Amino acid sequence: MKVYTTDRIRNVVLLGHGGAGKTSLVEAMAYLGGITSRLGSVSEGNTISDYDKEEIKRKFSISTTMVPIIWGDVKVNVLDTPGYFDFVGETEEAAAAADAAVIVVSGKNGVEVGTQKAWELCEKYKLPRMFYVSDMDVDNASFRKVVEDLTELYGKKIAPIHLPIRENEEFVGYANIVKQEGRRWIGKGQKVECPIPDYCMEYMEKYREILLESVAETSEEFMDRYFGGEEFSIPEILMALTANVGDCSMVPVTLGSSVQLKGAANLLDDIVQYFPSPDKRKKAGIDTKTNEVFEADYDFSKAKSAQIFKTIVDPFIGKYSLIKVCSGVIKNDDSLYNIDKDVEERISKLYVFEGSKPVEVPELHAGDIGAIGKLSHARTGNTLSLKAHPIQYAKIDVSTPYTYKKYSAKNKGEEDKIAQALQKMSHEDLTMKVVNDAENRQTLLYGMGDQHLDIIQSKLLAKYKVEMVLEKPQVAFRETIRKKSDVEAKYKKQSGGHGQYGHVKMRFEPSGDLETPYEFAQEVVGGAVPKNYFPAVEKGIQDSVQRGPLAAYPVVGVKAILYDGSYHPVDSSEMAFKTAAIQAFKKGFMEASPVLLEPISSLKVTVADKYTGDVMGDLNKRRGRVLGMNPDHKGNQIIEADIPTMELYGYSTTLRSMTGGSGEFSYEFARYEQAPSDIQEKQVQERASKVNTNEE
Numbered sequence: 001m002k003v004y005t006t007d008r009i010r011n012v013v014l015l016g017h018g019g020a021g022k023t024s025l026v027e028a029m030a031y032l033g034g035i036t037s038r039l040g041s042v043s044e045g046n047t048i049s050d051y052d053k054e055e056i057k058r059k060f061s062i063s064t065t066m067v068p069i070i071w072g073d074v075k076v077n078v079l080d081t082p083g084y085f086d087f088v089g090e091t092e093e094a095a096a097a098a099d100a101a102v103i104v105v106s107g108k109n110g111v112e113v114g115t116q117k118a119w120e121l122c123e124k125y126k127l128p129r130m131f132y133v134s135d136m137d138v139d140n141a142s143f144r145k146v147v148e149d150l151t152e153l154y155g156k157k158i159a160p161i162h163l164p165i166r167e168n169e170e171f172v173g174y175a176n177i178v179k180q181e182g183r184r185w186i187g188k189g190q191k192v193e194c195p196i197p198d199y200c201m202e203y204m205e206k207y208r209e210i211l212l213e214s215v216a217e218t219s220e221e222f223m224d225r226y227f228g229g230e231e232f233s234i235p236e237i238l239m240a241l242t243a244n245v246g247d248c249s250m251v252p253v254t255l256g257s258s259v260q261l262k263g264a265a266n267l268l269d270d271i272v273q274y275f276p277s278p279d280k281r282k283k284a285g286i287d288t289k290t291n292e293v294f295e296a297d298y299d300f301s302k303a304k305s306a307q308i309f310k311t312i313v314d315p316f317i318g319k320y321s322l323i324k325v326c327s328g329v330i331k332n333d334d335s336l337y338n339i340d341k342d343v344e345e346r347i348s349k350l351y352v353f354e355g356s357k358p359v360e361v362p363e364l365h366a367g368d369i370g371a372i373g374k375l376s377h378a379r380t381g382n383t384l385s386l387k388a389h390p391i392q393y394a395k396i397d398v399s400t401p402y403t404y405k406k407y408s409a410k411n412k413g414e415e416d417k418i419a420q421a422l423q424k425m426s427h428e429d430l431t432m433k434v435v436n437d438a439e440n441r442q443t444l445l446y447g448m449g450d451q452h453l454d455i456i457q458s459k460l461l462a463k464y465k466v467e468m469v470l471e472k473p474q475v476a477f478r479e480t481i482r483k484k485s486d487v488e489a490k491y492k493k494q495s496g497g498h499g500q501y502g503h504v505k506m507r508f509e510p511s512g513d514l515e516t517p518y519e520f521a522q523e524v525v526g527g528a529v530p531k532n533y534f535p536a537v538e539k540g541i542q543d544s545v546q547r548g549p550l551a552a553y554p555v556v557g558v559k560a561i562l563y564d565g566s567y568h569p570v571d572s573s574e575m576a577f578k579t580a581a582i583q584a585f586k587k588g589f590m591e592a593s594p595v596l597l598e599p600i601s602s603l604k605v606t607v608a609d610k611y612t613g614d615v616m617g618d619l620n621k622r623r624g625r626v627l628g629m630n631p632d633h634k635g636n637q638i639i640e641a642d643i644p645t646m647e648l649y650g651y652s653t654t655l656r657s658m659t660g661g662s663g664e665f666s667y668e669f670a671r672y673e674q675a676p677s678d679i680q681e682k683q684v685q686e687r688a689s690k691v692n693t694n695e696e
Contacts, residue, residue, distance in 0.1 A: 013098035017114025018083030021134035028264035033069035048355035086452035089431030107141030137257035278367025296327035304328030479548030481592035489584035502576030536574035540581025622647035
């Protein structure tokens, strides 16, 4: 592939709700750009950007895919992202690497939750953006309704630049609001001039007025001319539009039908016209040698640096690190220093990806997006630079996973294989993590939702040939006592030779400190138990608190006092006193009103005002205590609540179904509280065998 300089590059991320038509749009662009010779479709599973087996099977995007479209003398690096919320990490990585965004809205389904989330992501990264209304060939598609809804949400920024022209219920062309001309499509993305129908004129004038107002606001001279009734020339309107789109004060709305190849060519023209090349964007890091700010700003004349924004790990094609060049020109055979890993690695080959196909290139200029193969130490978010100029860029910010399940190997002996495969997959997917929960003897797999975990499970089987079982995780309860008890225990064993003899009298009471398992004290007088056996008694208590007598959970908050006992000068031993202490603990604990403590989490739920009633009702069902509500000044409420950790299982799915996918939540462990009697009874019954056999 030809090498493109910074001013001839556009990096565009496609965002939008799942099913809005992003992948179909990429397919139309790739066909018009000459990458493919036939138009693929999502339903047939033969698109350029959904090439993974899981994507073909499920018919939606799971990973971000890069497709470079050559349009005239400009390379448009299109990043096709998943629309489903379980794969938001992929979308966040792509948005961090892009310089602008096209938000795809289905003309049939209208503005959806994913549309609004896409807008919020653009706001976070200050990305210039435009809306593309897809599915305009469908009978009930309404461009006007989409524009009205967008205007209601985002105000005067919304500026339609095209209007649909229909004949006999068919989508045949469009009216260009800037040029006030009609166009009819003929053949492969081509068009001819046509008159604008009368029914379009009312909206044509309305939308043109919005457009001219925005143009007038770009300078005082334009404002004076506008109020003086002067017309702006088309080049003036285009220039002002480009400036307004670049500073995010204006968001054009265009339209098309990807499956009919209508509108995709216009969109590519608009991307080249309105969106900035990388050198118009800012990028700064720290030169760690001088501790000064390094303003890279995608300048090809500065020291080489790049950031890895995504990693592809595949057992068949190997490992690729997708990079965005932040400064300089990176070439084959360059040696780049990875400051995060403190290693220097040689680049053997540079690539750009056309969907799943790596295409070799000799160099990548500042602002370009490409890939490096086989960087053994590199991870997503790492910075690559020259060792003489070690640069550090800020890490990529991705969402935290809160949904988790316990996993185990289906076939014995495959635990290590699964662990290795998951580690490789975690390089690729930053929203997946594996946590070893030693206390409950389980390994937990965290993801963004149940669907995310299911797909990880499927990928393990398809790519790494290992099968895992996902189950409901065990929650870590604790045991403690509420009252005092006074017990004695005697361990006496007579056999040939030395016997065993240990005798203790002990009191047990709550220590008041639920952070510490136990406190040990002794009040023995007159040497009833010799001092040299005190450590053995304490060791008995120490062993006992690992697994309580109530339900085999760890014990907290118990004070054990040794106050009397007896010993035998020949038969007493440390082992005998330790055993006597274990017996005393079991007896004393069960006589001191034992209770189970359950973990409580602090939960924050962010939802639109209209859903607060439903969410609070559901939290009450889950034994949650709502502590308060605060507005976030974006039309949402942040509900804060305390909730038993065990009740959070499955919460992600419930919240999404209640809020249409718009609700978000986060939580962290807060403390332990006494479990209700019904929960305690159930746990004691379920774990009776573990108490009796002392096995987990």
